[in-house]
Amino acid sequence: MTPFLEKIIHAAAGSALVLTSNKRLSRHLQTAYDRQMQALGKQTWPTPQIFSLDAWLDRRIVDLGESWRLLQAPPLKRLWEQIIEEDSAGSDKELLQLSATAEKARQASQLLGEYHLSLANSPLTEDQQAFQRWLQRYQRLCAEHNWLDRTAAIALVLAALQRQQLECPHQLLLVGFDQFSPLVSALGQQIKTFGGSVEELGPEPSSANQIGRHGCNDPQDEIVQAARWARALLEQGAAAVGVVVTDLQARRSQVERIFRDQIDPEAVLRLNEEESAFSLSLGSPLIEQGPIHAALEILAVGHRLGLDQCSFLLRTAYLKASIAEADSRALLDSRLRSFRQQSFRLTRLSILAKTDNQALVFGRCLDSLDLLQKSISRKMPGEWAAQFDATLIQVGWPGERSLASSEYQMVMAWRDKLLPALASLDAVSPPVERHQALSLLRRLAAETEFQLEAPTGPVQVVGLLESAGLEFEHLWVMGMTEDILPAAARPNPFLPVALQVAQQMPHSSAERELDFARQVIGRLRAAGKQSIFSYALRDGDCDLRPSPLILDLPERTPMLAEPADLRTKIQAQAIALSELSDTLGPSLASEQGTGGTGILKDQALCPFRAFAHYRLRGKSFDQAEPGLDAMTRGNLLHLSLEIFWTSVMTQVKLLSLTDPQRLELVNQSVVQALEQYFKEQPTPQPGLLEIEQQRLVALIEEWLTNTEQARASFQVVQREKELLAQIGPLQIRTVIDRVDMLDDGSLVILDYKTGAVRAELLVGERLLEPQLPIYAITNSEQAADGVAFAQLRRGSCKLIGVAREEGLLPKVAGVEKNNQALQLGLHSWTDLLAHWRRQLEALAEDFVAGIARVDPVDYEHACKFCDLTGLCRIAEAKMIGEEE
Amino acid sequence: MKPMTPMMIADQTQRSAAIDPQRSFIVQAPAGSGKTELLIQRYLALLAEVERPQQILAITFTRKAAAEMRNRLLDALSAAQQDCPPEAHKALTWSLASKALKRDRACQWNLLQNPALLTIQTIDSFDSSLVRKMPWLSRFGGLPELAEDAEKLYMKATDRLLQRVGSSRPGGEQLGQLLAHLDNRMNRLQQMLVAMLQKRDQWLRHLYGIRDDDPCRLLEASLAELIEKDLAALEEATPQGFAAEMLACGRISAANLGNVSNGANGKERPLLYLTDLDWMPSAQIDHLPVWQGLADLLLTGSGTLRKPRGIDVKCGFAAAKKDSRLRMQQLVEQLVAFPEFVARLQACRELPAAEYPPEQRRILACLIALLPLLVGELWLVFRAAGQADFAEIALMAKAALGSVDDPSDLLLKLDSRLEHILVDEFQDTSWLQYGLLEMLTAGWQSGDGRTLFLVGDPMQSIYRFREAEVGLFLKSFAGQLGVDGPRLEPLQLCCNFRSQQGLVDWVNRTFSAIFPAQVDAARGAVPLALATAVQDQLVGPAVTLTAFNGRDDLAEGERVVQCLQQIWAENSLQSVAILVRGRSHLPEILRQLRAANLPYQAKDIELLGAQPVALDLLALNCALLHRADRLAWLTVLRAPWCGLTLNDLHALTAEACGATLPSVLSDANRLTQLSADGQQRVERIWPILDKGLGRRGRFPLRQLLEACWLALGGPACYSRDGVEDAELVFDLLEKLQQGGDLPAHESLAEGLAKLFAVPDTQADGRLQVMTIHKAKGLEFDHVLLPGLGRMPAGNDSPLLRWLEHPQVGLLLAPIAARDGSDQDPIYQLIGRMERDKQDLEASRLLYVAATRAKQRLHLFAHAKEDKNAELKPASGSLLSKLWPLVQTDFSQQAIVANQCDVARSELKLRRLPLGWSMPPLSPAPISESLAPSKAAAQGEEHEDRLLFSGWEQQSQRHVGTLVHGILEQLVHQGSAFWMDADAAQQEQMLKRQLSGLGVPAHDLNAALARIRDAVKQTLASQRGQWMLQPHLQGACELELSGQIDGQVIHAVVDRTFVDTAGIRWVIDYKTSAPRAAESHATFVQRETEHYRIQLAGYSRLLRGMEPEREIRSALYFPLLDHFVEVADENS
């Protein structure tokens, strides 16, 4: 045992009061005390007077009978928030971070209290003037309600000690204080006045300690080295290894991960929370934990749910029947996505879920949530807490899966810490609405630290403040860069800086920070027999420097264990991947050979794509779009045109209409189309359809006057006709938008397109637009004489295609004038039809044969908008040169 | 190398002046002029003068630059503790540092121990520090977290605004109009609004001026001013003494034309404005048509003066009227001597009227009405996220700083007097930053001890896309910052310490032709400042050119590789950089570098999302999160760790199109359909995936994904770089994850698209590949510039164009509706001005690229043959800038490009060999004695389900706590304190305590009643009295420690005493009560069993203190007034 510990135990045994700077340290000293008693063979002993300063004060406040007036932390913070909210009511920008402001203001008020200061005679900035207003209001409220904050309560304790109303300890040991607040000084003073002794204790610096400094490449490397160093020590049987991380808050998860990777790589794979060889002094916020996050998401459900919200509920493990209905819920999720809508009504979702009993339990859960979201009245936070709890029970939170011990602890924290904290706001809060209660709850969850209860192992990782008063055989202190110690000054913005500097308040000035840094580094130097102080030399592209306060230490290279993490070990195996030519899937059984034109299009773009899309049925989820999505808009246009031509039929009739008559007819068609279409579809946001109607009318008008009226005379003979085309071994099911007969009896096939189309795609070495060619070669009664895309776009309405001869369609060349055709050696319409047939049949045969080469025509056409980049592994070919 | 004594440097006077701590300067420091050293020297000189180091503020462009400056400053200060170095230029720094150190000692700053005293930061971190100081004024309430992905938040804000479509809320009407304007495409409208939010730091301050009845008036005023500026220049250029002739010809022509026609397309000809005109137009907006009339008179459509043949009836000079034709002919001939007049006259034809067409006006009005609402929504989104973007911080910092005019308040806000400000890279300052500087230095005067020092090089201003406005440098170079700021002495450095004489000469020669001759702040036109070389000329050409006839990436790549090999053959230590304008110029070059085994570091070049490792991880992640993401599951099965063949994939999935793949994989029957190889593969990976699925939510997503990936053998499937890339994916996931899930299914994919893969970690850094923008501030022995012939990425028509003009303010025009109508001339005007600025910046980009080289520059470019088989550079390419200078060389040596395609090799399925297994793993040994003691037997999973008993139990627990306290007080103080207490006050106290513990208000009365009941029962009962009365060796809440079976326990005994018979009692209070329908007896029985062990422990502890005494233990239930003794079964 070190002399330092010995002293404390000795004093504690003599019933001295030992006060520590934090709970962790008092627990540590307790344990040391217990061990000593055990070692002495005692069976029972009085629990020693070892407390954290806060815990001791709490007890004294209880002794004084004042605890009932004490405002606990959550209501106190809420009180400040309310005061600030009131003050900013009516300004055109609400405070961005109310909670942070309240916290700073609370701290400022606490500082004023501790240092017995007032703002009266200082010049104040506007921020400080605002704070002064709040403070006055706060003090008035406290007086009115007879509330005490901790500072005030502690002042009462000190006064009671002085009056000897409370018994004054005869001997006080202070352990682990890097700096004394005025309060501790006052306490010490008090004890001395009554003749007691006060002593400040810490591990004693020893010249025998071996201390060195060590620079690492970057912050990550620093952690890895520390972990390997710890491992090396464990391998040598070391008993207590300490790692102090100056900025543990920021690096907690990284530290945890890297230490686990190096010290117990197998635990990584086991995915179990269990005891491990190292322990961290810091937990993560409760809100980040799975069950808690889920609870908050569940409670947040309103009458309309965003797609992501729906998806979360459908996939979470923390709802009733989450295992039994896992698959049907997941499938429902993908179905929702196929609607391409950004949000859904809760009731509609519930109906969908219950259809065919697919996700019945889920639907019922939604109904329970519907009840909660309908409770619109204002209630006290405590009432909300009770209702939240009840709702969660109804929907089966935390789910069907049995809980891991970590989850169990989280759920307990929710019930024993979080909900009571919300209820404790009743003391200061007026009734609130559900969403306010929820956001309060969320904030509390974000501020509550969750730490898994597990026994401590031989390696302890602690933050800078928690390291006070600890001693280690082996110690590594990391993060000793110039910018961390000494830190830049951070005075409280609500108090005049001059005042803070004059009082030497913590963080008030760079000089103060330097003193602090010296003090901390001094005690860290005493805390280990073998110590390393490390720092990163670079972070990203910035060079870093070590803290000037450790420059006097000699450089020392730590002894490191071989890297034990899985990544390194697996890579070290240097496995060569095997390679296999795998370009052919099973051929298609004949009875299955039907599908849409998309098959051939995909097959032409890239054979693998057709196989994956149509044989494996792998497709990415549909993406929701705001407003009316492109597909709906396209459908509406088709439908409107169909209705229009059904009544007009011929160009002669079209031309016979006066402008107003035509407009009227177009308008009618569009209105009818909209009505018809949205009979079966959920209607979109109000207002959109009116705009869509205007748009369609204008577009169709432009199309009719610019293109249809200016063509050679025609008669519409088919509209939206379904067609089953036999292409080689494959049956292709498709719909022909329109077939027109010209006066000379020739037929032209039209396909409406709302995007920009390029004629080259129609005639080429690889057939990238198979649709029109399919119509052309399979039109049953009579062979077509021309095909064209009808490009319906505002400002560029036109026909783009190819025909038997010039003149059938405006600006559509005959085959003999088509450059692409000529390059392919096609001189007549018949040639072209034969060419198309060959192309289409080859594609169909390839598809049926299961040909699935990864062979895109080019990046632009094939891969750029393909959803299969991951599956086809084209990235391995490094051909994707992302064009910007 | 030439000896460098201060005396011999060409710009020594300027350099010496720049260190003078009494004067303010703006310094143009061209490439290689040693700017950082100068800044440091000045900083040191200032340190020797100030009272506190915090009075100096240095602002740099990047964090990296700030770190570098700080480090060099500290190095200089440390070096000053040693002897003076012999080199002259170091000596100066040394002596300045020594003086600074002296001051440091005198004032006891202790700078070397406390470098935090040096305020060197980026403008962003300066803004942040302001916000931190002014939580209330800035409306932030403390520094918000910086949004990682601000675009997401912009989207959210626009989403919220778009909800108003079709509603009667403010903005609903305008949104409808905009939607109609944009073809009812809401995603386009959203893009437009998002783009507006991105640039709101540019327009927001103008918006406040606009909000009146006619929102377009201000914009039109700006426009008019702009046009009048142009007209003024035209007027200025109009040759003297021709007015009468011009007007006369104009009258003749107009008179003739007026009789004949109205112009070809029905529009009135501008010439007709000259009808009967007898005065010359001036620089007034309403004279624009007249100017345009003159242009119509004098110029052809393509902007040249009319040729004699062109003076015909079409411009009002019939062949018959010889005299007037001759008169006109003479006039035109004389005007040939005034090319600038001709050019400006032509330019004025494209000027729009300063009036928006009605449709545009309507759309603008809508936008202007919407913007404040949009900004409001954004604030709410920021608020909900607790985050903000840089722009918001900068805007609010400035607003907070500027909200008062009283300078003493500024002092108070900054908590120290800023005396000296140094700004580096001033050419890249934005309007917003400029405004902040103006505010900080308002009222500073020469000689009042406060100085401003601005350094930069307008020739290197290339950050327009980040709102850099080079015009601000040019404006300030004229001698003052703003209208109220300090006077600035302009200084010009010219020495180039970096490049050899040959390169400096080339740059001087080349860029005097490329850069504009005149400064023009409005356009951002920067002329060349000639440099003087300090380094001697090297033998051999400084600049080489490899020219191609036609684009041929393959050949270019080969040449680049050859060039590198040559460089290193001569000297293998030379540093080389390949610099490009856009990343897309690189894939082929990188491929060939890899093939030639030349390791390179390519920072921010290759997209992370395009790497196989990232795609595989993405699929694995989606699969674990979503059982029905079929594509993700297929990808996981095809990825190298499994590598199912097409046949196996098909066999597994074909007949299960409606089922999820996990359900298929867990179906043993179906697996038998696979090949033997396939079965083995699936059997290896499925348990891993199954476990991963089952643990979702229990761990942070990163941990879950990483564990599965490692178990699958992920690291065995990729190169070392691939494994490093995986780390980036995991890091990203860690940032995105929320409670073991992602905010949206596509979050990870979207995030990946914005990141770059890690640069090769093994490369030694001799060869760097990067964009020219990234290379700013760096230097290399050799610089290769490939792809100079490529066109820049085309910028299509944005939905909205705007421009902040240094003199006239904001110009703004939305895109016209796509209904075949003409583009708005104002929109086009802004577009032209944009392009002009862009074009000027492209020249500067080339300058930056060329001046990175120390020894040699290697250019690679292609041009294409035009119809006449003449080589022509693509317009907008960097080659087009160089063209006049290299044309001859280029055509002589151009290598003809090869058109043929590279044969594509088949993509093989790559996968882990079947026999792969995990390497042996070893946990670090923990010696037995140290092994952490097992926590109370907790299985891996909690089988006993949590019994949710609802909320009341909580309250009961707290009732218990209070009852314990009261019973203790009754012992210490007697019953009077309870009985005689004021009931109301007692109620308040108890309720407050309950509430503090978390008992909700609506439960308080019930809880209070319970407490009172419990106390009442106890006090009324004999047993109770007995327990509470004073006894021998009595104690309440006695804290004892001890060991039982080697385990340390800590106990708090509610009540203990020795009764008259000498027996020690150990009593535990329980405030529980029977459950509904539970009998008294069963309840007591249940509780007794429950607490038996605990009580036995207490007894044993007390026995340890008094081994001889008889000890009995009991439970007491105050609510029932029931006392039951509990026997210790072990004893």
Ligand code: SF4
């Ligand atoms: S990404 Fe390209 S290669 Fe892969 S399937 Fe799609 S089209 Fe084919």
